[in-house]
Amino acid sequence: MLQPKRTKYRKAHKGRIHGAAKGGTRLNFGSYGLKALEPERITARQIEAARRAITRHMKRAGRVWVLLFPDVPVSQKPAEVRQGKGKGATEYWACRVHPGRIMFEIDGVDLNVAKQAMELASAKLPIRTKFVARRAGEG
Numbered sequence: 001m002l003q004p005k006r007t008k009y010r011k012a013h014k015g016r017i018h019g020a021a022k023g024g025t026r027l028n029f030g031s032y033g034l035k036a037l038e039p040e041r042i043t044a045r046q047i048e049a050a051r052r053a054i055t056r057h058m059k060r061a062g063r064v065w066v067l068l069f070p071d072v073p074v075s076q077k078p079a080e081v082r083q084g085k086g087k088g089a090t091e092y093w094a095c096r097v098h099p100g101r102i103m104f105e106i107d108g109v110d111l112n113v114a115k116q117a118m119e120l121a122s123a124k125l126p127i128r129t130k131f132v133a134r135r136a137g138e139g
């Protein structure tokens with residue numbers, strides 16, 4: 001599972017995800033990608049589940065790029081604990097995803113396999129997504 005080796009601060013504020021992605025909105029590596037259409041926090045487990053779904057469907061042919069990294073620590077207090085006494089311990093790591101962000105890219109497989117793989121990955125994620133393909137003559 002993805003998580004940072006070390007961080008500047010142990011705990012982070014929740015924050016809000018405003019506006020569209022300011023970078024990572026175009027395909028950079030592969031021919032096909034999965035683009036986020038909603039703002040949401042995506043956990044390391046969800047990223048890993050989607051990655052596995054893609055690689056399994058592609059039968060380990062081609063190449064997969066994961067363009068997300070969970071760098072936000074999400075803390076939780078245990079169940080049935082009274083209020084107060086500080087913030088809970090880090091429970092899992094998440095990534096803030098803005099609309100328009102390309103989350104996964106793949107290459108080395110044909111269009112139908114790529115589309116099906118991205119649909120399987122999309123089912124593992126808590127947001128609506130869109131399949132994108134590189135246009136002919138582009139980069």
